[in-house]
Amino acid sequence: MASITITDVSKTYPGAKAPSVSGISLAIRDGELIVLVGPSGCGKSTLLRMVAGLEDISGGEVKIGDRVVNRIDPADRDIAMVFQNYALYPHMTVRENMAYGLKNRRTPGPEIEARVTEAARMLELGPYLDRKPRALSGGQRQRVAMGRAVVRQPSAFLFDEPLSNLDAKLRVTMRGEIRRLQKRLGTTSLYVTHDQLEAMTLADRLVVLNEGRIEQVGAPLDIYLRPASTFVASFIGAPAMNLLDAELDGARLRLGTSVIELGQLPGAKGAVTLGIRAEDLVPSATGLPFRTDFIEELGAQRLVHGHIDGQPLVLTLDPAMQIDSEMRLSVAAAKLHLFETSTGKRIATAARSGLAVPQPA
Amino acid sequence: MNRIKPFDHIILILGTLFMCVPVLVAVMTSTHSAVDIHMNGLYLTPGDNAVGTYQTVLTRQGGFTGQVTGLTMLMNSLILGIGFAVGKIVLSMAAAYALVYFRFRFATFLFWIIFTTLLLPLEVRIMPSYQVMSSLGLLNSYTGLIVPLLASATGTFYFRQFFKSVPDELLEAARIDGAGPWKFLIDILIPLSKTMMAAIFIIMFVYGWNQYLWPMLMTTEERFFTLMRGIKQILQVWIGSQIPDYNEAFALAVLALLPPVIVVVVFQRWFIRGLTESDK
Structure with missing residues (x-):
C-alpha cells in the first residue's frame, strides 16, 4: 500500500516538437482509484507508462510511497x-502466468502456490488454472491478467485500458469486478481509459487530460456537475453537454432571440459559451423555441435532437411525454454553465435558484 | 459434400507417382545384386539381397585406407547436419535478439549488411574460407567443417521478423514481472520461437546434410567422409571389366535419404502444431 506522488512530470519523445505530457502534478492517496481519461493522444497512457517505468521521464518526479522511482x-x-491486450505469456498455463513474477522474485514455492490459489478463488479462475491462455475467452484472459497483478501484492495497480478489447456486455461486468476487487484489496490504482462512462463509474477521482495537460481533477459527480472547461463539459457525460453561443449583457443572457435573466451579475460580459445538460431542459409553456429534428430511442428515455435559433441542441425526455415538432423549453438557473468563449474556461458563478424562464427579447 | 472430380484426382495421382516412383525404384533396386542390376536395369520389385547389401554398406571397411564404413559416414553426415542446424539456430537467434531488442547505433544498418551476405553463395567465398581454416589448422576437423558455415543471414532474417511480431506488451509484462534480458530470452522468447526453430532446423539440417563441395575441400582424411562423398566413391570404380556396385550405391542413397525424411516428418508435425496452436 502506498501513495503515488507525481510532481511536474513531463515527457517529450525524441524528435517530437511538442511534449506529449507537460508539467503534470497529481497526488494519489493510499488506496484510491484514480482514472485518467481523455481522447486518444492526450498523454494518459504515456503518463501511466512513466509511473510503471516503461517510459523514461523527461522532467519532474514520480514517487511511489516515499521513494523517488x-x-x-x-x-x-x-x-x-x-x-x-492482456499480454499473457501464450506458452504458459494460467497458473504459470500468475506465478512467473513471483518465481522471478524468488518467492518460496508454497507461498506462490497459496497466493495463486487465493487469487484464482477470488477471480473464479480455479477450473482454468492448467489451461493455456488461448483456451480462454476474452473475459477470462482479462481476469488472468488481473490475477497476475493481484498475486504480486504490489503497492499499486496500473491499468492500461484493460477493458477495451472486450465486448460491451462483458465490459460492464468486468468493470464491476475491477471495482469490487480494488475496494476489497484497497490497493492504490491508476486506471487509464478513453471511455468516459467507464471513467465515471470506476473512479474515486477522475483526472481529465487534454493535449498532455490536466483539464480537471475531481470526484466523478463534481466533474459532471461543474465541468471546469468546455472540453470537460463535452467529454464527460452522454449525450455531451449542449454548448451554445450566447451573449452576456449585465445579468441578462442573450441566446438567439431569447433572453434569460440570471438574477445576478456574473464575472464576465460579452460573448460566452452557455452549457446545458440534455436532462436539465424541460418543456414548458414559454421559453426557448425548440424545433425537433429527429428522435433516438434509448428505452428508458428518449434523446430529442433539434435546434434553437439555428444552434443544435439535444434533450432527454421521458418516453411517455409527447413530442411536438415545435416546443418551448426552460431550464433551472442553477443548471446553467457559463464558459469563456475564447479559452473555454468556466466562469465562476454563485449558486442560483429558481427556474430561469427565457423570455422573447 | 463436394462431388468427386475424377480429373483432379488423376492429376494428383500422377503427381504422387512422379514424386514417389524414383524413390521406390531406388529402394527396390538396392535389394538386388549388382550383376542383376547390370544385366536387367532398374527393378520395381523387391529382390532377395536386401539384408546382405545393407549390411555390407554399413559395415564394410572401405575406401583407400580401409578406415571408413557406411556407419562412420552416416555419423559424419549427422554431425554435420545437426551441427549446422543447431549452430545456425543459436547464432542467428542471438544475432536477431540483439538486433531487435537492444537499441544500439546502426542496428538497422548492421542488419542490412548481414542481410546482403545472403546474396553471396558459399562458392564465392570458398577459397578464402578454406585459406582461413587452413591457417588455423582446422582442416580435417569437425570444427573446420561446421563453424565457417554457421553465420546465416537467412536464419537471422527469419528470427528478426519473428521477434518483431512478438507484441511489445509481452516484453513490458516480463520487465514488470522482473525478467531481465536473459530470462526474457530463455523463459519467453525461446518457447515462443519453437515453431520458427523447427522450420529453420528442417531447412538447415537438409542444407548441411547435402553439403558436398565444402566437406570435399575441408577433409582429406577418409574418417571424415560424409555419405554424399561415399556414394560418389562407389560409382567411381569403373576400371576395366569391373562392375560398379550399383546395389550398394542405391543402398547408400536410400540411407542418405532417410535422416532428412525423418527430420522433416518429425519437425513438420511440430511445426504445424505450433502454427495452428499459437496465438501471440
Missing part, C-alpha cells in the same frame, strides 16, 4: 500492470 527498474517499483 524515476531511475528505478519497473520490476523494483513494486507495481503491477494490466495491459489492454
Whole structure:
C-alpha cells in the first residue's frame, strides 16, 4: 500500500516538437482509484507508462510511497500492470502466468502456490488454472491478467485500458469486478481509459487530460456537475453537454432571440459559451423555441435532437411525454454553465435558484 | 459434400507417382545384386539381397585406407547436419535478439549488411574460407567443417521478423514481472520461437546434410567422409571389366535419404502444431 506522488512530470519523445505530457502534478492517496481519461493522444497512457517505468521521464518526479522511482527498474517499483491486450505469456498455463513474477522474485514455492490459489478463488479462475491462455475467452484472459497483478501484492495497480478489447456486455461486468476487487484489496490504482462512462463509474477521482495537460481533477459527480472547461463539459457525460453561443449583457443572457435573466451579475460580459445538460431542459409553456429534428430511442428515455435559433441542441425526455415538432423549453438557473468563449474556461458563478424562464427579447 | 472430380484426382495421382516412383525404384533396386542390376536395369520389385547389401554398406571397411564404413559416414553426415542446424539456430537467434531488442547505433544498418551476405553463395567465398581454416589448422576437423558455415543471414532474417511480431506488451509484462534480458530470452522468447526453430532446423539440417563441395575441400582424411562423398566413391570404380556396385550405391542413397525424411516428418508435425496452436 502506498501513495503515488507525481510532481511536474513531463515527457517529450525524441524528435517530437511538442511534449506529449507537460508539467503534470497529481497526488494519489493510499488506496484510491484514480482514472485518467481523455481522447486518444492526450498523454494518459504515456503518463501511466512513466509511473510503471516503461517510459523514461523527461522532467519532474514520480514517487511511489516515499521513494523517488524515476531511475528505478519497473520490476523494483513494486507495481503491477494490466495491459489492454492482456499480454499473457501464450506458452504458459494460467497458473504459470500468475506465478512467473513471483518465481522471478524468488518467492518460496508454497507461498506462490497459496497466493495463486487465493487469487484464482477470488477471480473464479480455479477450473482454468492448467489451461493455456488461448483456451480462454476474452473475459477470462482479462481476469488472468488481473490475477497476475493481484498475486504480486504490489503497492499499486496500473491499468492500461484493460477493458477495451472486450465486448460491451462483458465490459460492464468486468468493470464491476475491477471495482469490487480494488475496494476489497484497497490497493492504490491508476486506471487509464478513453471511455468516459467507464471513467465515471470506476473512479474515486477522475483526472481529465487534454493535449498532455490536466483539464480537471475531481470526484466523478463534481466533474459532471461543474465541468471546469468546455472540453470537460463535452467529454464527460452522454449525450455531451449542449454548448451554445450566447451573449452576456449585465445579468441578462442573450441566446438567439431569447433572453434569460440570471438574477445576478456574473464575472464576465460579452460573448460566452452557455452549457446545458440534455436532462436539465424541460418543456414548458414559454421559453426557448425548440424545433425537433429527429428522435433516438434509448428505452428508458428518449434523446430529442433539434435546434434553437439555428444552434443544435439535444434533450432527454421521458418516453411517455409527447413530442411536438415545435416546443418551448426552460431550464433551472442553477443548471446553467457559463464558459469563456475564447479559452473555454468556466466562469465562476454563485449558486442560483429558481427556474430561469427565457423570455422573447 | 463436394462431388468427386475424377480429373483432379488423376492429376494428383500422377503427381504422387512422379514424386514417389524414383524413390521406390531406388529402394527396390538396392535389394538386388549388382550383376542383376547390370544385366536387367532398374527393378520395381523387391529382390532377395536386401539384408546382405545393407549390411555390407554399413559395415564394410572401405575406401583407400580401409578406415571408413557406411556407419562412420552416416555419423559424419549427422554431425554435420545437426551441427549446422543447431549452430545456425543459436547464432542467428542471438544475432536477431540483439538486433531487435537492444537499441544500439546502426542496428538497422548492421542488419542490412548481414542481410546482403545472403546474396553471396558459399562458392564465392570458398577459397578464402578454406585459406582461413587452413591457417588455423582446422582442416580435417569437425570444427573446420561446421563453424565457417554457421553465420546465416537467412536464419537471422527469419528470427528478426519473428521477434518483431512478438507484441511489445509481452516484453513490458516480463520487465514488470522482473525478467531481465536473459530470462526474457530463455523463459519467453525461446518457447515462443519453437515453431520458427523447427522450420529453420528442417531447412538447415537438409542444407548441411547435402553439403558436398565444402566437406570435399575441408577433409582429406577418409574418417571424415560424409555419405554424399561415399556414394560418389562407389560409382567411381569403373576400371576395366569391373562392375560398379550399383546395389550398394542405391543402398547408400536410400540411407542418405532417410535422416532428412525423418527430420522433416518429425519437425513438420511440430511445426504445424505450433502454427495452428499459437496465438501471440
